[in-house]
Amino acid sequence: MSDFDHASLDRVLPPIESAPDWEDVLSRSRVRQGRHRRHLVLAAAAALVAVIGTASAIGGVRTFVLDKGFIGLPPRGATPSAPESGDLVVHWEGFTPTLPAQGRANDIVRVWVYADGRIIWDRRPHHPGPETGIPEGANEFNSGYLEQRLTPKGVELVRSAIAGLFERSRALLETFPASDVPLLLARKGRSALIVPEDFPSVGSMELSDGDRLLRLGWHTPCHPTDLGCGGTTATAEQVAALRRVDMLVTAPASVLPSSAWAVREVRAYVPSHYAVCIDTSPPKDASHLLSMLPARAAELLRGKSRTRLGGEVQEAREGGRVVVLGRSVRYCFKVETEQAREVAEALSGLDPEPGWKGYALAYRVAEPVNKLNPTWIWFEPYFPHGGFTFSGPVG
Numbered sequence: 125m126s127d128f129d130h131a132s133l134d135r136v137l138p139p140i141e142s143a144p145d146w147e148d149v150l151s152r153s154r155v156r157q158g159r160h161r162r163h164l165v166l167a168a169a170a171a172l173v174a175v176i177g178t179a180s181a182i183g184g185v186r187t188f189v190l191d192k193g194f195i196g197l198p199p200r201g202a203t204p205s206a207p208e209s210g211d212l213v214v215h216w217e218g219f220t221p222t223l224p225a226q227g228r229a230n231d232i233v234r235v236w237v238y239a240d241g242r243i244i245w246d247r248r249p250h251h252p253g254p255e256t257g258i259p260e261g262a263n264e265f266n267s268g269y270l271e272q273r274l275t276p277k278g279v280e281l282v283r284s285a286i287a288g289l290f291e292r293s294r295a296l297l298e299t300f301p302a303s304d305v306p307l308l309l310a311r312k313g314r315s316a317l318i319v320p321e322d323f324p325s326v327g328s329m330e331l332s333d334g335d336r337l338l339r340l341g342w343h344t345p346c347h348p349t350d351l352g353c354g355g356t357t358a359t360a361e362q363v364a365a366l367r368r369v370d371m372l373v374t375a376p377a378s379v380l381p382s383s384a385w386a387v388r389e390v391r392a393y394v395p396s397h398y399a400v401c402i403d404t405s406p407p408k409d410a411s412h413l414l415s416m417l418p419a420r421a422a423e424l425l426r427g428k429s430r431t432r433l434g435g436e437v438q439e440a441r442e443g444g445r446v447v448v449l450g451r452s453v454r455y456c457f458k459v460e461t462e463q464a465r466e467v468a469e470a471l472s473g474l475d476p477e478p479g480w481k482g483y484a485l486a487y488r489v490a491e492p493v494n495k496l497n498p499t500w501i502w503f504e505p506y507f508p509h510g511g512f513t514f515s516g517p518v519g
Contacts, residue, residue, distance in 0.1 A: 190392035193246075193261050193268020196485030196503060197465055198394045204461070205271060208396045210238035210508030211332070213283055215305050218327015218342075219250075220374040221367065230324040232518070233374045236305075237282055238508055241274040241386050243376065244393045248518075260390040265482035266515075269393040269505060272377070278384030285372050286331050289365040290338060293317060296356055298339045305330065305337070307433070307514045316355035317342040319363055329369070342366060395505035398464040399512045400425060402489065404499040405452035413455060416489050416499065421470035428457040450496050456504065456512070464503055471501065477516075484515040 189203050214237040219230040235245045247258060247267040262268035274282070290297060296315050306328070319342050328341035346353035358366070371379055377388060402413050410430060414422040433454040459467065468485060477486035477500045486502035504512040 190394065191260065191390070193266075193270050193392050195262050195266065195268055195482065197398070197461065197468060198392065200465075202392070202394045204394045204396045205242065205244075205508070207240065208508070209510065210240050210242060212302070212305065212507075212509035213237045213239050213279060213332050214286055214373070215330040215337075216327070216369075216373045217306065217329070218370075219324030220327075220370055221324050222371045222374045234513065235373045236507055236509070237274070237279060237373070239279065240508075241276065241279055242508065243272050243274055243282075244507065245270055245374075247374075260392075263482050271391050271393040272385070272389070273387035274376075274380075274384055275386045278376075278380055278386075281380060281384055282372055282376070283331065285365075285369050286329060289362070289369055290331060290340060292359075292362050292365060293340055296340060298341075300330075300337045300339055302332065302335050302337055303511065305509065305511050305513075307512075315341070317358040317362060317366070318345055318355045319343070319358050319366065321345065323363065323366075329373075393505065395461060395507070397458055397460055397506040399431070399456040399458055399504040399506060400464060400467055400501065401454055401456040401504055402499065402501045403452055403454045403497070404490070405492075405496040406450045407453035410455050413499070417501070418470050418473060421467050424463060424467050424470065425457045425459070428459055430455050430457045450494070452497055458506065468503065474501075477502065480516055483517050486516065 188201060190198065214235070216233070216235040218233070220233045221230060231250055232248045233245065235243065237243050245267075246269050247261070248265065258267055260267065260270055296317060298315050317340065321344055323342075323344060326341075326343040328339055330337040330339045342358070343353075343355065376384075382388075402417075404413060410432070414426055417425070433456065434451075471487045474487035474489065477488050477498075480486040480500075480502065484502045484504070486500055488498055489501050490499040492498040502516060504515055506512050
């Protein structure tokens with residue numbers, strides 16, 4: 125494919141009023157985003173220097189690029205993604221109408237696009253099975269985190285498409301600190317686009333704007349019993365624009381021109397750091413949680429930088445009404461990948477967390493009490509923007 129496949133998009137998607145001409149978008153973007161584009165070029169150059177520097181630093185140590193996703197920790201010697209840090213431009217998370225699905229159930233896709241061109245993504249089939257996976261995926265349940273690399277032009281195409289949708293939806297945009305990339309699929313809310321029933325049920329996207337994120341969510345019409353659910357019915361133009369953005373971020377290899385790609389081949393994303401997360405209920409302090417771990421694991425984590433996250437409220441239905449059972453708490457300790465291996469080895473005597481196989485490396489620390497969730501510990505990769513997500517089973 126030598127140019128942007130306008131015809132393919134137009135055959136698959138409904139036309140929208142004042143649909144952008146991609147070359148015109150890029151031309152105008154060069155004028156008003158000159159400094160932004162120069163930043164992208166410099167970032168791409170820095171990435172190349174970092175890769176060369178890494179290769180030189182390791183000398184005779186054998187390294188290799190993984191061409192298939194993995195669950196948990198990467199094989200020893202796998203080449204880390206470079207550079208270690210990067211500026212997040214776009215984040216997308218939701219059920220996608222673009223990729224093949226069985227019936228009305230769609231796959232969940234998450235995408236992170238960085239200024240240096242890296243596009244990191246994962247995909248979870250709604251109906252796991254050999255026929256629903258992808259060739260580069262880790263298994264039938266989960267692709268694992270995969271990586272490709274765009275050129276500055278490719279990054280700008282994706283950014284401009286989302287900016288165009290945001291321009292049509294100004295009144296529904298929410299603003300958050302740049303560090304507030306969601307850990308889980310965004311829930312239904314009042315500031316959202318309400319899309320038709322035949323569109324996948326829920327999702328959200330964020331666009332970087334300096335030191336803040338602009339967020340737009342969408343969902344299908346709410347059930348009358350849903351609390352705190354509302355929004356604004358999407359126009360035909362907004363739905364068409366959302367479908368176009370979905371295609372760009374969830375199936376970029378099929379629509380972006382060759383000039384948009386620096387590395388089109390799919391590789392595994394190999395992080396330089398991991399978050400070792402412990403979740404428990406009712407809440408306990410970090411020192412108490414560490415005392416519940418094998419001594420060597422506690423020793424390795426003690427003193428490491430950690431993040432405390434408010435856990436979920438746990439509810440149950442009793443006698444026809446919903447009652448609150450309690451709340452959980454989560455602590456995540458930041459460690460280098462090699463240190464994460466030592467922690468995993470120290471935890472290997474624990475039982476694997478039931479139901480997490482195929483999604484994440486996780487262990488059961490303590491059994492549940494009073495109908496609350498058990499205490500478990502698992503490993504999350506850090507992304508270039510300095511954050512991490514949730515890799516365990518959802519729902």
